[in-house]
Amino acid sequence: MTDFSKDNAPLLEVDxxxxxxxxxxxxxxxxxxxxxxxxxxxxxALVGESGxxxxxxxMAIAGLLSANALVSGGEVRYRGExxxxxxxxxxxxxxxxxxxxxxxxxxxxxxPVHRIIKQIAEPCRLKLRMSRGEATAxxxxxxxxxxxPADRGTAYPHELSGGMRQRVxxxxxxxxxxxxxxxxxxxxxxDVITQAQILKLLGDLRSRLNLALILITHDxxxxxxxxxxxxxxxxxxxxxxxxxxxxxxxxxxxxxxxLIDSIPNPAKGKRMxxxxxxxxxxxxxxxxGCAFHPRCPSAMAVCxxxxxxxxxxxxxxxxxxxxxxxxxxxxxxAHA
Amino acid sequence: xxxxxxxxxxENLEVHFPIQGGLFDRxxxxxxxxxxAVDGIDLTxxxxxxxALVGESGxxxxxxxRVITKxxxxxxxxxxxxxxxxxxxxxxxxxxxxxxxxxxxxQDAYQALNSRHTVFDIVAEPLRSxxxxxxxxxxxxxxxxxxxxxxxxxxxDFFARFPHELSGGQRQRVxIAGALAVRPELIVADEPVSMLDVxxxxxxxxVLVDLRDKHNMALLFITHDLPLAWLIADRIAVLYxxxxxxxxxxxxxxxxxxxxxxxxxxxxTPQIHTDADRSKLPALQGEVPSAARxxxGCRFHPRCPLAFDRCxxxxxxxxxxxxxxxxxxxxxx
Numbered sequence: 001m002t003d004f005s006k007d008n009a010p011l012l013e014v015d016x017x018x019x020x021x022x023x024x025x026x027x028x029x030x031x032x033x034x035x036x037x038x039x040x041x042x043x044x045a046l047v048g049e050s051g052x053x054x055x056x057x058x059m060a061i062a063g064l065l066s067a068n069a070l071v072s073g074g075e076v077r078y079r080g081e082x083x084x085x086x087x088x089x090x091x092x093x094x095x096x097x098x099x100x101x102x103x104x105x106x107x108x109x110x111x112p113v114h115r116i117i118k119q120i121a122e123p124c125r126l127k128l129r130m131s132r133g134e135a136t137a138x139x140x141x142x143x144x145x146x147x148x149p150a151d152r153g154t155a156y157p158h159e160l161s162g163g164m165r166q167r168v169x170x171x172x173x174x175x176x177x178x179x180x181x182x183x184x185x186x187x188x189x190x191d192v193i194t195q196a197q198i199l200k201l202l203g204d205l206r207s208r209l210n211l212a213l214i215l216i217t218h219d220x221x222x223x224x225x226x227x228x229x230x231x232x233x234x235x236x237x238x239x240x241x242x243x244x245x246x247x248x249x250x251x252x253x254x255x256x257x258x259l260i261d262s263i264p265n266p267a268k269g270k271r272m273x274x275x276x277x278x279x280x281x282x283x284x285x286x287x288x289g290c291a292f293h294p295r296c297p298s299a300m301a302v303c304x305x306x307x308x309x310x311x312x313x314x315x316x317x318x319x320x321x322x323x324x325x326x327x328x329x330x331x332x333x334a335h336a
Numbered sequence: 337x338x339x340x341x342x343x344x345x346x347e348n349l350e351v352h353f354p355i356q357g358g359l360f361d362r363x364x365x366x367x368x369x370x371x372x373a374v375d376g377i378d379l380t381x382x383x384x385x386x387x388a389l390v391g392e393s394g395x396x397x398x399x400x401x402r403v404i405t406k407x408x409x410x411x412x413x414x415x416x417x418x419x420x421x422x423x424x425x426x427x428x429x430x431x432x433x434x435x436x437x438x439x440x441x442x443q444d445a446y447q448a449l450n451s452r453h454t455v456f457d458i459v460a461e462p463l464r465s466x467x468x469x470x471x472x473x474x475x476x477x478x479x480x481x482x483x484x485x486x487x488x489x490x491x492x493d494f495f496a497r498f499p500h501e502l503s504g505g506q507r508q509r510v511x512i513a514g515a516l517a518v519r520p521e522l523i524v525a526d527e528p529v530s531m532l533d534v535x536x537x538x539x540x541x542x543v544l545v546d547l548r549d550k551h552n553m554a555l556l557f558i559t560h561d562l563p564l565a566w567l568i569a570d571r572i573a574v575l576y577x578x579x580x581x582x583x584x585x586x587x588x589x590x591x592x593x594x595x596x597x598x599x600x601x602x603x604x605t606p607q608i609h610t611d612a613d614r615s616k617l618p619a620l621q622g623e624v625p626s627a628a629r630x631x632x633g634c635r636f637h638p639r640c641p642l643a644f645d646r647c648x649x650x651x652x653x654x655x656x657x658x659x660x661x662x663x664x665x666x667x668x669x
Contacts, residue, residue: 049534049535050504050533161623162393163623164623191393191560191624192392192560192561192562192601192605193392193600193601193604193619193623195604195606196603196604196606196619197621200619218534221605221606221607222606224606224608248608258535262535263563264561264563264564264567266590266591267607275535275539275541275542276535276536279503279505279536280503280536282503295535
C-alpha cells in the first residue's frame with residue numbers, strides 16, 4: 001500500500017495549469033485548467049489548431065515560456081516534485097537534462113556558422129561537464145544514433161537537407177539523456193517520405209531509450225503513426241483525451257469528429273470533406289460557455305453559457321455537454 | 337492536333353537553370369552545370385478540369401506552375417493556351433490578355449498580401465492593372481463578386497479591412513478573391529491550403545471546387561499531399577526530379593498506382609486507419625537527389641526498391657498501363 005509502484009506513478013503531472021499572455025492593454029488566457037499525466041516511455045500528442053494552446057502547454061512544461069507569459073494557476077510536477085516553470089534560472093538544471101525540446105524550424109534553430117558536431121557536443125560540455133574529447137565522442141555516438149554517419153559531423157547546417165537537420169536537432173535533444181522529449185511540430189516542414197523516416201526514428205529511439213514523448217502537432221494523421229495517447233485541444237482547453245485507437249474509432253467530442261472527418265481518407269471512399277464552419281476563436285474574445293459552440297453542429301442552450309468540465313468517460317476524458325448528464329430543460333431545448 | 341478540349345498543353349517542357357561556376361572553375365575552363373528543375377514534361381489540362389501536380393520539394397512542381405503563369409521562362413518545349421503558342425510571348429503588355437485568363441494562387445497568404453493595402457485594393461489591383469473595368473461602380477461590383485465567390489460574406493464588411501485584421505483562412509480567401517476577380521479560365525494554385533489549419537482547409541477546397549462547378553474553371557492544384565490531391569482532382573500527375581513518373585485519374589493513381597515512387601508516396605502518407613494492403617514495398621531510404629546531378633537511366637533508380645539493370649541504363653518512357661493512365665517505369669511493360 002505504501003509502496004507506490006514506480007511504473008504507475010506518472011513521470012510528469014500537469015495539474016490545472018493556466019497561462020496568460022499580457023498583450024499591450026489586455027491579458028489573454030492561452031491555456032486554462034490543463035491537466036494530464038505522462039508516464040515514462042509513453043508517447044502522447046497534443047493536437048490542436050493555431051491558438052489552441054498546444055505549444056504554450058509544452059513550452060510551460062519545458063519552462064520556456066516567453067517573458068510576457070504568466071503562470072496564473074496550477075503547477076507542473078516532475079517525479080512528484082513541483083517544477084519552477086516560471087523561473088528561468090531555477091529551471092536550468094532540469095531543462096535538457098530531464099526534459100528537452102525538438103523545435104519546429106530546424107533551419108532556424110541551428111547555428112549556421114558552427115559545424116554540427118560542435119553544436120551537438122556543446123550541451124554535453126556545458127551540462128554534463130565533459131571534456132572536449134569526451135563531448136566530441138558523445139556527439140559522434142549521438143549522430144550514429146539518429147542515423148547520420150559520424151563523419152558527416154563536420155558539415156555545416158546549410159550542407160544538410162531538411163530531414164538531416166531535423167535529425168541533428170533530435171541528436172541535440174538527446175545529448176543529456178533526458179527522460180522526456182517534447183517535439184514541437186517536428187515533421188511539419190518535411191516532405192512525406194522524410195516525415196515517415198523521422199517518425200520512425202522517433203519511435204525507435206523511444207523504445208530503445210524508454211523516452212517519454214510529447215508530440216505537438218496540428219496533424220491528426222501523424223499522431224496515429226507515432227503516439228499511444230492523444231489530447232485534443234481547442235481554445236486553450238483539453239476537450240478530449242483518449243488512446244489513439246479509441247479517438248480514431250469512436251471520437252466523442254464533436255470537434256474531434258469534425259477534425260477526423262476533415263482528413264482526406266481514400267480508404268473511406270469519395271470524397272469532398274465536410275468543412276467545419278467558421279474560424280477558430282481568438283484568445284481575447286473567447287466565446288462564452290464551451291468555446292466550440294459557435295461552430296458546433298450539436299450545440300445546445302447549455303453550451304452557450306456553461307463551460308463543460310473534462311470528465312472521465314470510458315478510458316479517456318471528454319469535455320462536452322453531450323456526454324454529461326443532461327437536465328430535462330436542456331433536452332427539450334436541444335430538440336427545439 | 338484536334339484536342340480542342342484542352343485549355344492548356346505543355347509539350348516536352350524544360351526549365352534548366354545554369355549554375356554560376358566559381359572563379360576557380362572559370363579559370364580552369366570547367367563547364368558550368370545546370371539544374372534540371374523541369375526536365376521534359378507533357379501535360380494537358382482540359383476546360384473545367386482539376387489536375388493535381390504532386391511531388392516532394394525539389395521535384396519541380398512549383399517551377400511548372402511558374403512557367404504556366406509566365407513567371408519563369410522555359411528553356412525548351414512549348415506552352416500552348418487554347419491552342420496558341422505562348423512560349424515566347426514576353427513583356428507586360430503582350431502578356432496582359434494571357435494574365436486575364438490565367439491566374440495564380442500562392443501558398444503563403446501571409447506574404448502574398450500587401451499589408452498596407454485594404455482588402456478592397458488588393459482584390460481591385462488586377463482589375464485595375466488589366467484594365468477590365470470602366471468605372472468605380474463596376475469595380476466595386478467585381479470586387480464584391482470575387483469576395484463573395486471566395487466565401488467572404490457579406491463582401492462589404494471586408495472592403496476597408498487590412499490583412500492583419502483577418503484570420504489565416506480569411507487571408508487565403510482574399511488571395512483567392514484576387515485571382516478570381518479577373519474571371520480567369522485557369523487557376524494555378526500552389527499549395528493553397530498547406531499553411532492553413534485543418535478545420536479551415538475543407539472550406540477553401542470547397543471554394544475551389546465550386547468555381548469549377550459553377551464557372552467551368554480549370555485548376556492546376558500543386559501539392560505534396562497525395563490524399564488531398566485525390567480529394568479535389570480529376571486527374572493526378574506525379575512529378576519526381578523534374579519528370580512526370582505517373583499520370584492518371586485520381587482514383588487510378590490512388591488505388592492502383594503503377595510506379596514504385598507513387599506507391600512509396602502513398603505508403604509514407606500517415607493514415608488514421610491502417611489498411612491491410614499497405615507497405616508492400618520497403619520504405620524509401622535517403623532523399624531526392626539534387627536536380628544538378630540527375631541520376632542516369634531512370635532518375636528514381638537509386639532509391640527504388642525494385643530497380644534492376646535496365647533502370648540504371650535507360651530512361652523509361654511513359655507507357656500506357658490503363659485507360660488514360662501512364663507510368664514511366666520499366667516494370668510497367
